[in-house]
Structure formats: structure tokens, C-alpha cells
Amino acid sequence: MPKANNLELQGGTYHVRMDIPKDVREAFGGRRILSLSLKTGSREEAMFRRLPILHAWKSQIKVIREGKLLGDGWQEDIVQTLEGLDAITQGQKRALVGETAPPLPDVDPTLKAKLMSSPRFMEAVRMLVGDHLKDGIGGKVQIQDELNRGLKDMLQKRLGTEYKLTVQQGQELETLVKDPASYKARSPITKARLASFRTYRLEHHVALKTINQQESKLLNLSEHLQTTGSKLDFDSVSAWLQGMKLSSKTKQQYLLAGNQFWQWSMQHEPQWRQTFKGHVNPFEKHTLPSLKGKAKLDAKRKAFTIEEVGTLYKAAKEQNLGALPDLILLGGYTGARIEELCQLRKEHLITVDGVTMFDIVDSKTVAGIRSVPVHPKLTALVDRLAKASKDGYLVPTDSNNKYGIRSDALSKAFGRLKTAMGFDRTRVFHSIRATFVTSLVRADVPDRLIRELAGHETGTVTFDTYSQGSSPKQKLAAIKKLPTLLNANRTQL
Structure with a gap:
């Protein structure tokens, strides 16, 4: 229960x-x-x-x-049926004046037998034919028009009987029957379909934040399709992208959201498969402008220098920015991501082969799940944080947004601090991680060991699949080669 x-x-x-x-x-x-x-x-x-x-x-x-209930896209199905009836009627009219007409579609034998056995239907046909045959070609044309109207009325009544129509759907159906051309294409990316997509992804453990962000992008596309009356195809997606003043990197994220939704719909939505049978994926093969040369280098995130990390720590300490100065030190001596640090709990302080380590048990990648030695210069800080902890977490924060992200407020505080100190958008908290890696490279720490400490795959089967990794003592020896963050260690921790 x-x-x-x-x-x-x-x-x-x-x-x-x-x-x-x-x-x-x-x-x-x-x-x-x-x-x-x-x-x-x-x-x-x-x-x-x-x-x-x-x-x-x-x-x-x-x-x-x-x-x-009527499923998504019912309007298009009805319009296609109505347009098919009109095409048949026009073909039969042309046949009456000697023109070549396409053959009539096969009639469902069960339906034909049911109609033929209905006295009311046969009487209606007799009256219709009897009234107009005497008028020659004009009468036969009228027969085709009245058959057309009768079949459309039958379709409307049948839908009203077999389905639970809302008032709005009933009114819309009546309008479509009278004038199929009045239909304006609607987006197949409906809220109901997005809700099913959401449920599927939650069951497959996709991060809620990712789900919400991609759903927002898909709703943006859906609104574009409805506003312009466009069908979902390569050209409409291309026009949608061109209308947004966003970077190519951000537009690529929009395409990713659309591509994943398309693949899910093709696999799990029968109506979608039927509608888009034979269609190419409209989210693929788009060419987006990319930065090159110096422009690309200038836009790339950059590492802080050792001195800059120390300066940021001092400023955060002097401005009494809560746990931020501690977080900067932790990042500088571990190379961990900001959320990895904020998720550390007291039980994540483990001792292996005599080495005290941070046990990072959850990360954005499999390789990110790792153990990093506690640098000797962090010992006093870590002891203080563990003793002061009231909720089990080492880094105290009031931030805990709807996605369970604890670093949100501290990340924003760091952003305000670094901006006030003159750093541009290419410097973020993640830049401290780049400082960490750069420092190890310049200390001649082996590439493989740096990747283990940073939580990156080596790209080789030998190390990623078979190797158990470096020993705690080897990792500690590498960590000790990090340069001192100026005089930060001399400050009271």
C-alpha cells in the first residue's frame, strides 16, 4: 500500500x-x-x-x-475524408459529360450489406433517383451533389454517436462539414501528446529539468505551427529556427528536443506513425552557422588563473557570502562540478587505504562517479563543515529548487560576484574546474590520472572497461601537486 x-x-x-x-x-x-x-x-x-x-x-x-474521445489530429482526418468525398463527386460529374474519371474506391462489404438491408436507406435512394433522373444530365449532377451532402451528414452523425464530443468539437465538426477548406492546420505537437511523452521519460529516469526545458521548446514550435498554419516539415522547422535570435548552440538544443520527440512519437504513437508515414525527420540535417577561428576562441569558456581563484575566494570571504568562499576552495582543490560539491554529505567522506576521500556518488556522467582525495589544505575546512552540518550536507544552502538542485542560489551568487569583479561571460564557476585540470597538466600529472580525478572517460577500452583505476595514494600524490591558491590557505577556515 x-x-x-x-x-x-x-x-x-x-x-x-x-x-x-x-x-x-x-x-x-x-x-x-x-x-x-x-x-x-x-x-x-x-x-x-x-x-x-x-x-x-x-x-x-x-x-x-x-x-x-476524439484523438489528436482528428480535424485533419475529417478534412481528408471530406476532401476525398468531394473528389469522388467531382469525378462522377466529369464522367457524366464524357470525361475520364478515377475509379470509385472499394466499398466495405459489411457496410454495403447493412445499407442494402435498410428499408429507410433504400427508400431514400429510390426517391432521390426518381426525382432527378427525369431531368437528364442536370438531374444526374444533382444526384451526385445530394449524395455528397448525405454522406457528409452521415459522417457527422456517426462521429457524434460513437464519440464523446465537447461543445467546441461539435461546432468545429459542423463547420468542417460545411466548408472543409476553412480548416487551418494545427500543430500535431499537442499538450496531450506532450503529457504522454513526459510520463514515458519520467519512467525512464530522464532528469525533470531536462524534461521541462525540452517541453518548453516543443511548445514554442507548436505555437509557431499554429500561428503560421504550417505543417510540421523541414521547411517549417527551418523557418522557426531562423525566426529566433539565439546562438547556434541554443538552436541545436531546440533541434535535439524536436528530434527526441519525433523518435518517441514514431515508436509509441500509432496516429503519428500513420500521419507521418514516409516523411523524413524534419529536425535533421539543418545547417546552423558556427563560429570559427578567433571568434570561436573568444566565445569559449576560459579557466581562471590560480591568482584569480584566490582573489575570488578573498572577495567572497570579505563580503560574507555564506558558503560561497568554502565552495570556491572546494572547487579549486577537487575540480568537482558545483552541484557535485553541494550534494556531498558527511557519509561521503570515506577513508580508503588510509586516504580520506570525497565519494562522489552521483554525476551527470558515469565517469563522473568517482572518489577524489581530500587535499591536505582542505582538511580543516572539511572537518569544520562536517561538524557544523545540520542536515547531513557539507555545504549549507537554503537553495533547493523544484529539481532538487542545491547549488542554484550559490551559483547565482558566484555569477554576481565574478561580474562585479570584472570577469566576462566566459568565466563561470565551471572555469575553476578548468583551472584544476590545467594545473595538473602543468604539474606533469599523467593524462589518464587527470581524467580519473576530473571524472572524464579516457576513450580507451583498456582503461574505461578493464582498469580499476589509480590507487587512492596515486590520486593523493597527484592532488598534492596543485599550486596553493595564493594565501587562501592562511586565512582562517
């Missing part, structure tokens, strides 16, 4: 769970419970992470309970 707040702790990790109501279990393959790992042992973080998942599940149940 689900616990309070739909959370359950399993092996130190929280899961969000929800009982599936009996009346909709069949739609879920007979399952009784929906469950998904939240990938966190923090109850506070789990409380945030469970909300969008519960919302998606409840929305899915609501749709199932509302009965047989």
Missing part, C-alpha cells in the same frame, strides 16, 4: 506510488499500482520530485474515465 504523501522508502531510495482505481486497471494492463523511483534518499527532495509524476498519472486516469 502507498504510504503517506504517496512516498515509500525502499533500500534508502524514495519511490512515488499510487493505487490504480479498479475501474481503469484494464487500461493499465491489469496493474494495481504505479511506482517509480525518485532517485533520492532525501524526503524533502522526494516531496518535490513526486508532484509532476502524480499529476501525469492522474491526468492519464482522467482521460481514460472520460470515455472514447
Whole structure:
């Protein structure tokens, strides 16, 4: 049974769970419970992470309970059917005056037998033919027009009987039947389809922040398609990209979001597969302008010098910016990413072969999961942080946004600090990581060992697959080669 707040702790990790109501279990393959790992042992973080998942599940149940609804893109299906009827009617009219007409489509034998056995239908046909045949060619033309209207009326009534139409859908259907040409193409990237895409990705442990960011980009494209009345194809995507004053790198992220949505839809959405059968992926093979030479070098993120890291530390200390000065020192002597540092807990201080190390248990990459020795100049700082910790985390922060990111406020504080000190956009907290790597390179630390400490793959099967990596003592020896961050170590930690 689900616990309070739909959370359950399993092996130190929280899961969000929800009982599936009996009346909709069949739609879920007979399952009784929906469950998904939240990938966190923090109850506070789990409380945030469970909300969008519960919302998606409840929305899915609501749709199932509302009965047989018209699916996404029903308007285009109806318009295609109506245009097909009009084409048949026009063809039969041309045949009446001796022109060549395309053959009539095959009629469903079951439907034909049903109509032929209906006295009301046969009487209507008899009256229709009898009234107009006497008028020669003109009468036969009228027969075709009235058959056309009759079939459209039947289509409208059938949809109203078989589906639960909203008032808006009923009105829209009536308008389309009267004038199919009035239809303005709508975006196939609907909110319902995006909700299904979201549920799928949450179940496959895609980061919530990534899901939200890409969904925002897809909604932007959907709005463009609806506003312009464009179909989803290469040209419309190209026009959409050209209309945004963004960098090529950012536009590439928009294409990535579209590409992943397209691939998911082709695999999991039958209606999408049918609509776009034979179509090429509209998000591929776009050529975006790229920076070259000096312009590319100028835009690249740059490392701080050792002196600059020390200056930033001093400024953060003098301005009493909370945990920021400690965070700068930790970054300078570990090369860890800012969120990796903010996620460190007291239990992540481990001792292996006599060496005290930071155990980084979660990272943006597999190679990022690693152990980094505590530099001797960090010993006093780490001891102080561990003793002062009130929640188990080494770096105290009030920041804990909806994605469970603890470094958000500290990252912004660093951004304000470095800007006030005259550093441009090419210098960010991540630049301290570049300083760390550069310092190891200049200290002649082997490339393989630098990659292990920074959490990068070596790119070779020998080391990435078979090797257990360098020993704690080898790592500590490399860390000790880092230069002193000016006089920061002399300051009271």
C-alpha cells in the first residue's frame, strides 16, 4: 500500500506510488499500482520530485474515465475524408459529360450489406433517383451533389454517436462539414501528446529539468505551427529556427528536443506513425552557422588563473557570502562540478587505504562517479563543515529548487560576484574546474590520472572497461601537486 504523501522508502531510495482505481486497471494492463523511483534518499527532495509524476498519472486516469474521445489530429482526418468525398463527386460529374474519371474506391462489404438491408436507406435512394433522373444530365449532377451532402451528414452523425464530443468539437465538426477548406492546420505537437511523452521519460529516469526545458521548446514550435498554419516539415522547422535570435548552440538544443520527440512519437504513437508515414525527420540535417577561428576562441569558456581563484575566494570571504568562499576552495582543490560539491554529505567522506576521500556518488556522467582525495589544505575546512552540518550536507544552502538542485542560489551568487569583479561571460564557476585540470597538466600529472580525478572517460577500452583505476595514494600524490591558491590557505577556515 502507498504510504503517506504517496512516498515509500525502499533500500534508502524514495519511490512515488499510487493505487490504480479498479475501474481503469484494464487500461493499465491489469496493474494495481504505479511506482517509480525518485532517485533520492532525501524526503524533502522526494516531496518535490513526486508532484509532476502524480499529476501525469492522474491526468492519464482522467482521460481514460472520460470515455472514447476524439484523438489528436482528428480535424485533419475529417478534412481528408471530406476532401476525398468531394473528389469522388467531382469525378462522377466529369464522367457524366464524357470525361475520364478515377475509379470509385472499394466499398466495405459489411457496410454495403447493412445499407442494402435498410428499408429507410433504400427508400431514400429510390426517391432521390426518381426525382432527378427525369431531368437528364442536370438531374444526374444533382444526384451526385445530394449524395455528397448525405454522406457528409452521415459522417457527422456517426462521429457524434460513437464519440464523446465537447461543445467546441461539435461546432468545429459542423463547420468542417460545411466548408472543409476553412480548416487551418494545427500543430500535431499537442499538450496531450506532450503529457504522454513526459510520463514515458519520467519512467525512464530522464532528469525533470531536462524534461521541462525540452517541453518548453516543443511548445514554442507548436505555437509557431499554429500561428503560421504550417505543417510540421523541414521547411517549417527551418523557418522557426531562423525566426529566433539565439546562438547556434541554443538552436541545436531546440533541434535535439524536436528530434527526441519525433523518435518517441514514431515508436509509441500509432496516429503519428500513420500521419507521418514516409516523411523524413524534419529536425535533421539543418545547417546552423558556427563560429570559427578567433571568434570561436573568444566565445569559449576560459579557466581562471590560480591568482584569480584566490582573489575570488578573498572577495567572497570579505563580503560574507555564506558558503560561497568554502565552495570556491572546494572547487579549486577537487575540480568537482558545483552541484557535485553541494550534494556531498558527511557519509561521503570515506577513508580508503588510509586516504580520506570525497565519494562522489552521483554525476551527470558515469565517469563522473568517482572518489577524489581530500587535499591536505582542505582538511580543516572539511572537518569544520562536517561538524557544523545540520542536515547531513557539507555545504549549507537554503537553495533547493523544484529539481532538487542545491547549488542554484550559490551559483547565482558566484555569477554576481565574478561580474562585479570584472570577469566576462566566459568565466563561470565551471572555469575553476578548468583551472584544476590545467594545473595538473602543468604539474606533469599523467593524462589518464587527470581524467580519473576530473571524472572524464579516457576513450580507451583498456582503461574505461578493464582498469580499476589509480590507487587512492596515486590520486593523493597527484592532488598534492596543485599550486596553493595564493594565501587562501592562511586565512582562517
